Amino acid sequence: xxxxxxxxxxSKLSHPKRGIIGCLSKAMRKDLDFDVKCMKxxxxxxxxxxxxxxxxxxLEESCxxxxxxxxxxxxxxxRGDSQKEYNGKVLGCLKKAYVKSTKDASMKLSELCEEHxxxxxxxxxxxxxxxxxxxxxxxxxxxxxxxxxxxxxxxESGDGRVTLCxxxxxxxxxxxxxxxxxxxxxxxxxxxxxxxxxxPVLYKTCSTELATICGSVIPGAGRQMSCxxxxxxxxxxxxxxxxxxxxEITQRVEMWxxxxxxxxxESFHELVGQITGSTSKHYFLGVIALVx
Numbered sequence: 207x208x209x210x211x212x213x214x215x216x217s218k219l220s221h222p223k224r225g226i227i228g229c230l231s232k233a234m235r236k237d238l239d240f241d242v243k244c245m246k247x248x249x250x251x252x253x254x255x256x257x258x259x260x261x262x263x264x265l266e267e268s269c270x271x272x273x274x275x276x277x278x279x280x281x282x283x284x285r286g287d288s289q290k291e292y293n294g295k296v297l298g299c300l301k302k303a304y305v306k307s308t309k310d311a312s313m314k315l316s317e318l319c320e321e322h323x324x325x326x327x328x329x330x331x332x333x334x335x336x337x338x339x340x341x342x343x344x345x346x347x348x349x350x351x352x353x354x355x356x357x358x359x360x361x362e363s364g365d366g367r368v369t370l371c372x373x374x375x376x377x378x379x380x381x382x383x384x385x386x387x388x389x390x391x392x393x394x395x396x397x398x399x400x401x402x403x404x405x406p407v408l409y410k411t412c413s414t415e416l417a418t419i420c421g422s423v424i425p426g427a428g429r430q431m432s433c434x435x436x437x438x439x440x441x442x443x444x445x446x447x448x449x450x451x452x453x454e455i456t457q458r459v460e461m462w463x464x465x466x467x468x469x470x471x472e473s474f475h476e477l478v479g480q481i482t483g484s485t486s487k488h489y490f491l492g493v494i495a496l497v498x
Contacts, residue, residue, distance in 0.1 A: 208244035211237075225264055227251055228322070231329055249336070252329060256336050259297040265326070268318035269300060276303045276313065294338035301327055305396045324426060327397050331404040334368040340394070344372055344387040351375050366406040369394050377464045395465055398458075402430040408458060412451040419443050435459070 208230060215233035219225050230248050234240050255261035259269075273281070277299035300315070304323045307313040315323060330337035334348070334356070341348075348356055352371035375381050376391045398405045402416065403425065409416070412434060416423075420433035434455050437443035444452070 207247045208241070211241050211244045227255070227262075228264065228325060231325065235328075235332070249333060252333075253336055256297060256326065256330065257294050257338050259294075259300070262322070262326075265319070265322040268316065268322055272300065272303065272315050272319045276300070276315075297323075297326065298339045301330075301397070302393065305393070305400045320426075324401065327401065328403050331369050331394065331397060332366050332406060334372075340369075340390045343390045344381075344384070347372065347375065347381050347384055347387050351380060366404075370407065373461060377461055392465065395462065399431055399462070400428050401426055402434070405458070408434075408454045411448075411454045415447050415451050419446060 208226075211230060211233065212226060215237070216226055216229035219229055227248065230244070231252060234245055234248060260266050273296060277296050280295040280299045300319070300323045303313050303315055304320060304327060307315050307320070314320075326336075330340070334340055348368060348371075352368050352375070355367035355371045372381075372387075372391050373395060376388060381387050381391070398408075402409050402412075415434060415437065416430060419437045420430055423429045423433045434451075437447060438452060438455050438459075
């Protein structure tokens with residue numbers, strides 16, 4: 207089903223058999239004419255291997271030492287865990303380490319591992335069903351509050367509607383009783399702070415600003431997001447920002463402010479940990495200080 211897309215996008219891979227899914231997933235995000243049948247097949251395969259990271263050969267090979275260092279707890283089966291790599295817990299651990307590593311050097315992932323985990327983070331934010339832990343914690347909330355957004359995922363290339371719906375539900379106090387879901391939504395917010403690509407609406411709206419004002423900034427580690435925040439508050443740079451980009455980045459700041467106020471006590475220190483170390487940490491910690 208994907209022969210045409212492979213020929214178009216992935217003909218020069220150094221590891222054609224092992225790297226084909228990663229290559230196609232990147233192409234799927236950029237190619238507006240990506241073949242629908244190939245897309246469905248690709249998403250199904252991504253969904254399976256996000257449950258068991260061992261089915262992702264390049265990631266498993268690149269992250270072997272990182273798993274040993276950061277995810278020993280997740281390697282020990284718990285009661286109720288399935289045989290499928292404990293329902294994505296090891297990959298979930300690597301995703302958390304990726305976010306924390308942008309602020310804490312001791313959590314730094316190896317270069318190749320970070321590259322593969324970053325791709326998983328981006329794809330699972332665009333398509334919520336690629337995140338088994340999120341689905342497990344927020345499945346009921348998605349059915350209750352985000353059903354229309356979830357239905358659209360099957361027919362489109364993924365636009366992050368469900369994750370945005372969950373964030374809005376959290377801010378609007380609609381998931382007060384679902385504590386595990388709250389934790390996962392806070393984790394999504396942390397991932398968005400770490401990488402602007404995880405927030406498709408913001409990324410698309412501010413693409414010009416990212417290319418011009420922030421053109422020299424290396425993606426990841428919260429650097430591009432910090433650049434946009436700086437530009438918003440810098441009088442000279444602000445002149446060159448579109449109203450739509452300013453609106454979106456302002457909305458994200460308001461969302462993080464609300465998150466700091468609403469975060470449950472058990473998640474509060476983790477939220478602080480995600481923010482601390484960012485080049486915009488003084489702003490975020492000021493917000494949290496006001497909450498305290």
